[in-house]
Amino acid sequence: MNPILARKGETVLLMGNEAIARGALESGICMAAAYPGTPSTEIVETLSEVAKDLKIWVEWSVNEKVAFETAYAAAISGVKSLTAMKHVGLNVAADILMSSAYAGVKAGFVVVSADDPGHHSSQNEQDNRWYGFISHIPVVEPSSPREAYYYTKESFKLSEKYGHPIILRTTTRISHTRQPVTLDEDLPESPVCKGVFEKAIDRWVLVPGHARKLKMKLLEVWRKIQYDTGEPFAKIINPGMKDVIIASGIAYSHVEEALRILGLESKVTVLKINMPVPVPRKPVEEVLRNAERVLVVEELDPVVEKQVKSISSELGFGCKIYGKEYVPENDELSLQVVYNGLCRFFDKCDPSIWESVGDLKIEPTIPPRPPVLCPGCPHRSSYYIVKTALNKAGIRNVIFTGDIGCYTLGFQKPFETQMTSFEMGGAIGVAHGLSKVVDEAIVAVVGDSTFYHAGIPGVINLVFNKGRAIPLILDNSITAMTGHQPHPGTGVTAVGEPTARIMPEDVLKAVGFETYLINPLKVKESINTLGKALEEFKSGKNIAIISRARCALEVLRDARKTKTVLPVYKVDPEKCTGCMACVNLSACPALVVDPDSRKPVIIEDLCAGCGLCASICPFKAISTANTPSQDWEKLW
Amino acid sequence: MSRRFNLVLTGVGGQGLITLGRLIGEACIRAGLNVTVAEVHGMSQRGGSVIVHVRIGEGDSPVIPVGGAHHIIAMEVLEAGRSVRYANKDTVMVVNDLILPPPLAKYPGKKDVIEALKSKLGRVYLYDAEGVSKRIMGTPISSNIALLGFSLGVNPALEDLIGKTDVEKAIEAIFKGKALELNMKVFEEAFKEGKASVGG
Ligand code: SF4
Ligand code: SF4
Numbered sequence: 005m006n007p008i009l010a011r012k013g014e015t016v017l018l019m020g021n022e023a024i025a026r027g028a029l030e031s032g033i034c035m036a037a038a039y040p041g042t043p044s045t046e047i048v049e050t051l052s053e054v055a056k057d058l059k060i061w062v063e064w065s066v067n068e069k070v071a072f073e074t075a076y077a078a079a080i081s082g083v084k085s086l087t088a089m090k091h092v093g094l095n096v097a098a099d100i101l102m103s104s105a106y107a108g109v110k111a112g113f114v115v116v117s118a119d120d121p122g123h124h125s126s127q128n129e130q131d132n133r134w135y136g137f138i139s140h141i142p143v144v145e146p147s148s149p150r151e152a153y154y155y156t157k158e159s160f161k162l163s164e165k166y167g168h169p170i171i172l173r174t175t176t177r178i179s180h181t182r183q184p185v186t187l188d189e190d191l192p193e194s195p196v197c198k199g200v201f202e203k204a205i206d207r208w209v210l211v212p213g214h215a216r217k218l219k220m221k222l223l224e225v226w227r228k229i230q231y232d233t234g235e236p237f238a239k240i241i242n243p244g245m246k247d248v249i250i251a252s253g254i255a256y257s258h259v260e261e262a263l264r265i266l267g268l269e270s271k272v273t274v275l276k277i278n279m280p281v282p283v284p285r286k287p288v289e290e291v292l293r294n295a296e297r298v299l300v301v302e303e304l305d306p307v308v309e310k311q312v313k314s315i316s317s318e319l320g321f322g323c324k325i326y327g328k329e330y331v332p333e334n335d336e337l338s339l340q341v342v343y344n345g346l347c348r349f350f351d352k353c354d355p356s357i358w359e360s361v362g363d364l365k366i367e368p369t370i371p372p373r374p375p376v377l378c379p380g381c382p383h384r385s386s387y388y389i390v391k392t393a394l395n396k397a398g399i400r401n402v403i404f405t406g407d408i409g410c411y412t413l414g415f416q417k418p419f420e421t422q423m424t425s426f427e428m429g430g431a432i433g434v435a436h437g438l439s440k441v442v443d444e445a446i447v448a449v450v451g452d453s454t455f456y457h458a459g460i461p462g463v464i465n466l467v468f469n470k471g472r473a474i475p476l477i478l479d480n481s482i483t484a485m486t487g488h489q490p491h492p493g494t495g496v497t498a499v500g501e502p503t504a505r506i507m508p509e510d511v512l513k514a515v516g517f518e519t520y521l522i523n524p525l526k527v528k529e530s531i532n533t534l535g536k537a538l539e540e541f542k543s544g545k546n547i548a549i550i551s552r553a554r555c556a557l558e559v560l561r562d563a564r565k566t567k568t569v570l571p572v573y574k575v576d577p578e579k580c581t582g583c584m585a586c587v588n589l590s591a592c593p594a595l596v597v598d599p600d601s602r603k604p605v606i607i608e609d610l611c612a613g614c615g616l617c618a619s620i621c622p623f624k625a626i627s628t629a630n631t632p633s634q635d636w637e638k639l640w
Numbered sequence: 641m642s643r644r645f646n647l648v649l650t651g652v653g654g655q656g657l658i659t660l661g662r663l664i665g666e667a668c669i670r671a672g673l674n675v676t677v678a679e680v681h682g683m684s685q686r687g688g689s690v691i692v693h694v695r696i697g698e699g700d701s702p703v704i705p706v707g708g709a710h711h712i713i714a715m716e717v718l719e720a721g722r723s724v725r726y727a728n729k730d731t732v733m734v735v736n737d738l739i740l741p742p743p744l745a746k747y748p749g750k751k752d753v754i755e756a757l758k759s760k761l762g763r764v765y766l767y768d769a770e771g772v773s774k775r776i777m778g779t780p781i782s783s784n785i786a787l788l789g790f791s792l793g794v795n796p797a798l799e800d801l802i803g804k805t806d807v808e809k810a811i812e813a814i815f816k817g818k819a820l821e822l823n824m825k826v827f828e829e830a831f832k833e834g835k836a837s838v839g840g
Contacts, residue, residue, distance in 0.1 A: 016669075150700070373719070593687050
C-alpha cells in the first residue's frame, strides 16, 4: 500500500514532500494543483497517485500561476486546497498571490514554496520568506520532514482560523529528506469537495474602492497573527538564560545537535521559530527581556534577525543581537556550518571533532561529474542534427538561447547549444530581443513542457513583433527534468486519465510558423529535412522546428515492462581507428575510453540503442551487437 | 545514543542510491531507530554525482559533517575517491568494483584509486556487487542491495544497529513477487561474502 494512506498510529518513512501531502490530506483537502519543479515536485506527485482512490481533484497545471488560480478558486468556494511550487515558481504566481491576501479564503488554503538554498537545481537561491512581507501572508517553516507533516496541518488550521492564505516554506533539505513519521490522525472519511461560490462582489472584485477596504481588514489580520500567535509556531526551550539563540526552520535542527555536542543545552535559552514571518511577538519579547547576548540562526537572508532587532530597539532592550556575523548568508546550512558558528560565538571549539582524512591525491585527478544527457537521450541527437544542418546551410556563429529543462545540459561541450538560461519560457523572449540587436542567426531552444508553461506567449510575440529566430522545440513528450509528469502534449492527466492532446505544431502553425517535424533517431533524414527548412528561413520565412522522440528513460522503462529488446551497439576494434569522433561529438556516457586504451568501447548495460554514435563514426566501426525486437522503434 | 551513526551512500545518478537510502530508512524503522535519509544531488539525477546522507539516532539535522562518516558505501570507484573527504581514519568503506567515467574526461584507473584509498583508510573493501546481482538477477540492477548486504557483513558496528532481519523486513516492504525473492537472495549472498571476507 502507498505509505501515504497508512493508518493512524503507524510509523512510516516519508520524504518531507510526502509528509506535506499526507498532512494536507488529513486536513481535508479536495484539490491540489501545481507545476512540477525541484524540490517541490513530489508533493503533488504523491497526491496524484492516490487522487482517484480518494476522489479528490489533483492536476499538473501549465504553470504556477494557473495552478495557484485553480487551487485558490476552490478555496474561495469553501473547498480546502493546496498549491505547490519551487521558490522561483512563486515569482510566476506572484500576481495572484498578492491579491489572494486581500480577498482571503473561505476554506483552508496553503501555498507551498519549496526553496532551494545552495541552488542544487535552480537558477538562484532566493529566500521566499520575503514574499510573506510583500503580500502580508504568514510564512510557516518546519524544522524537519516530521515537522513538515505537523506544520502542514497547523498551516491549514491557521488559514481556516483567519480566512487567510498561508505560505508553507520548506527547503531542499526538508523536501528531500526521509524520516519516520508517526501518523496521529486517519484521513477524513469524506472531505468537503463541493463548494459554493458566493457572489460577494466587494470581496472578489479588486477594484480600487473594494481593495482599499480589504487592505484595512488585511492589516488587522496581520497584526492579530503577529500578536496572538505563540505555540506551536514559537517555543521557548530552557528559559531564563542570558545567552539566547533564536533559530528558524531547519536551522533549529542544526542548533539543537550542535548545542548537544558542545554540552551547552542547559546554559542557553533557545527560541525555536516555526513562523518566521511575521515573527510571533510575545515569545520574542519574553526571551529578549532577560537576554544579554542573542544569536539568530537562520538559512539565507536575515529575515528573523531584522525583526528581532526591530522589536528589541522598539522596546528599548539592552541586549546585543547577532546573526549573519556568525552564520553565512549564502548556501544551505548544515550541522557543521552551524557548529562552527556557535563555537565561535561561545568561544568554545574542539578542532578535532570531525577529522577528515582529506581529499585523495592522485594523478590524473578525479574528474568532476556534472549531470549529463543520459545515454540515448534524443536531445543529444537533436543537437547534433541541428548543428550539422546549420553548418551545411552555411549559417555560422549561431546564438542558441536556452531554457529550463534536461536540455539545459546542452550548454556543455561538445554541444554548446544553450547560451542563455534565465527562467521558464525565457528562451523565446530573449531570442526575440537579441534578434533586434544582433546580426547572427538565433535558435531558441525550448522543451515541450516549457513551451506550454510560458513559451506560447513568446512565440506569439516573436511573430507579431517581427523577430527573427527559429524556435526549436525539443519534444520528448513528457516533463522529463522533474521526473516524468504529464503535460498538455501527452494526452493524459495527472491521475492517468485520457484527455485532449494539444500538439506544439498546431499551436505554432496557428501562430504563423512554417513547422518542420523531425525524428532525431533518423539522423541523416533529419539533416536533409532541416536543409530545406533553413533555405526557407534564409529567404525570410518564419520557421519552427519540432524534434520529437520520447525520453530515453521512459523508453527503457517501457522496454523492460513489455520485454522489448532494444538495439545495443558495439565498437568493432578492427575497423575502429581511434579517431574519437563518436566520443567527442556525442559525449554519450555509454562510450568510454580506458586510460590504457586508444579505442572506445560501449558499456552494454548503459547503451540505449539510439544509434547516434553509429551514424557519426566515419569508419562504420559501430554496429548493433544484438537482434532487437521487431517493433522496438515504436517505443520511441 | 548521543552521537549519531553516519552512513554515506555515494555513486552516479541512476544507480539506485535513492532506493538504497529508502531501504536503510525502512530497516531503521523496523529496528526502532530514528533516522534521516537526505538525498543530495544536483539537477535531477542525470548521470551526475549523487550522495545520500543517512544519519541514524536522535536528532533531525540531516547532512553529515566532512570527516564525520562511520561507514561509506560507494557504488562507483571515482565517486568513492570523491567521497573520502567524509571519512576519518576509522571509517569503513565498501566500494563497488565498477568504474563509470564521465564523458570526455581524463580519469585515473581503478587500481590507482583503490590504492590511494587504502593508503588513507584502514578498512577499504572492493566488492564485485555487479557480479552477484548479474548472477542472481541477470542484470546489475540489484548491486545496491548487494553492497548493503556486504556492508552489514564486514562492519559489526553497522550490523549492531540494524540487524540482518531488519533489512530483510525492509526488503519485503519495498519489493513484491519475483523481485522480492531475488533481492533477498542477492542480499543473503552478499552478506555471507562480507562475513567471509572478514573471516566471520
Ligand atoms: S568514431 Fe568510429 S573510428 Fe572513431 S573512435 Fe569512434 S568507433 Fe572508432
Ligand atoms: S552508445 Fe551510441 S547507440 Fe548507445 S546510447 Fe550512446 S550514442 Fe546511442
